[in-house]
Amino acid sequence: MARVKKKERQELLMQTVKEKPFLTDEELAKALEVSVQTIRLDRLELGIPELRGRIRRMAETAQNKVKSIASGEVVGELIDLELGRSGISLLRVTEDMVFARSQIAKGYYMFSQANSLALALIDSPLAVTGVANVKYKVPVHVGEKLIAKAEIVRVRGNKYFVWVKTRNDTQEVFRAKFILVSLGES
Amino acid sequence: MARVKKKERQELLMQTVKEKPFLTDEELAKALEVSVQTIRLDRLELGIPELRGRIRRMAETAQNKVKSIASGEVVGELIDLELGRSGISLLRVTEDMVFARSQIAKGYYMFSQANSLALALIDSPLAVTGVANVKYKVPVHVGEKLIAKAEIVRVRGNKYFVWVKTRNDTQEVFRAKFILVSLGES
Numbered sequence: 506m507a508r509v510k511k512k513e514r515q516e517l518l519m520q521t522v523k524e525k526p527f528l529t530d531e532e533l534a535k536a537l538e539v540s541v542q543t544i545r546l547d548r549l550e551l552g553i554p555e556l557r558g559r560i561r562r563m564a565e566t567a568q569n570k571v572k573s574i575a576s577g578e579v580v581g582e583l584i585d586l587e588l589g590r591s592g593i594s595l596l597r598v599t600e601d602m603v604f605a606r607s608q609i610a611k612g613y614y615m616f617s618q619a620n621s622l623a624l625a626l627i628d629s630p631l632a633v634t635g636v637a638n639v640k641y642k643v644p645v646h647v648g649e650k651l652i653a654k655a656e657i658v659r660v661r662g663n664k665y666f667v668w669v670k671t672r673n674d675t676q677e678v679f680r681a682k683f684i685l686v687s688l689g690e691s
Numbered sequence: 692m693a694r695v696k697k698k699e700r701q702e703l704l705m706q707t708v709k710e711k712p713f714l715t716d717e718e719l720a721k722a723l724e725v726s727v728q729t730i731r732l733d734r735l736e737l738g739i740p741e742l743r744g745r746i747r748r749m750a751e752t753a754q755n756k757v758k759s760i761a762s763g764e765v766v767g768e769l770i771d772l773e774l775g776r777s778g779i780s781l782l783r784v785t786e787d788m789v790f791a792r793s794q795i796a797k798g799y800y801m802f803s804q805a806n807s808l809a810l811a812l813i814d815s816p817l818a819v820t821g822v823a824n825v826k827y828k829v830p831v832h833v834g835e836k837l838i839a840k841a842e843i844v845r846v847r848g849n850k851y852f853v854w855v856k857t858r859n860d861t862q863e864v865f866r867a868k869f870i871l872v873s874l875g876e877s
Contacts, residue, residue: 578791578797580799605761605764606760606816606817607760607817607819609819611764611803611807612806612819612820612823613766613799613802613803613806616799616803616806616823617797617799620798621797621799631792631793633793633795633798633827634798635826635827636824636825636826637802637825638822638824639822639823639824640821640822641819641822641823644819
């Protein structure tokens with residue numbers, strides 16, 4: 506029976522890592538109700554890199570696809586990119602991103618993350634921002650990992666309507682709607 | 692007659708500098724249809740500092756008034772501030788602010804300038820951004836001086852509605868509407 510349980514557990518691990526690639530070993534252990542050591546051994550057997558390695562691997566693949574801006578110009582780490590459709594980026598909130606007085610992250614970091622991710626989705630050699638409507642839902646603090654997910658929801662001529670939703674570990678903290686304009690010939 | 696003309700010219704100069712404090716001597720000379728040397732001599736006689744000095748003097752006065760964030764956290768140079776009412780900031784677009792490929796300024800610099808200026812207007816020890824609606828009207832390039840003017844147009848409870856309009860030398864390039872929320876007790 507132990508063998509079956511292990512197989513099931515490893516399948517569940519693979520599934521979980523696929524759906525939530527940004528969980529640490531500790532968080533995976535909690536989700537699967539096993540020890541951290543079990544997660545590490547399972548990862549080793551299955552050839553799943555640790556979190557940092559997973560992010561690096563995803564980032565390399567994603568960054569090679571960006572066309573409309575230079576990939577280094579994406580604020581945060583570009584983790585996933587389906588050009589012309591959707592993308593994901595990760596931004597760690599550090600000391601230098603918060604207001605000294607309130608210790609709350611400056612709003613334009615979330616804006617920059619979302620805006621540059623939205624631009625990265627555009628399958629054109631050149632794109633600029635036309636309009637942005639954004640909403641800050643919860644104050645963000647040092648140490649939080651912000652995952653922004655962007656999606657092109659509509660294309661009209663050279664105008665791209667892109668929605669971005671940004672979450673920390675527990676909830677949505679920010680959302681944005683952009684109208685981007687492609688200036689280059691495709 | 693020369694005396695009268697000089698007096699009129701100097702009054703016009705004082706008026707012009709008051710209305711448009713960001714004009715260089717060259718631009719003032721053109722506006723008043725006199726030589727650059729005449730402008731310099733008139734400035735000297737009238738005790739009007741040169742452009743850089745004017746900006747520095749305005750900035751010192753303005754920066755001492757900021758309450759809701761640290762004055763150094765305003766993106767660009769805070770030039771004028773009437774706490775609880777309006778403010779002006781100046782941002783010079785430098786090489787590091789543009790996208791490498793397009794040489795167009797990254798949209799979040801205009802956003803940051805406007806957003807931090809809007810926050811600076813709030814007469815409260817702590818304020819955060821709730822909503823932002825922004826429009827990019829013209830691409831901005833290296834070397835441009837961006838003057839952002841912000842105004843609190845409405846206050847409802849602890850919510851502040853702030854409009855910001857940003858111009859380069861010739862036209863409006865960006866505008867933003869913010870809803871900011873004061874979190875501190877006034």
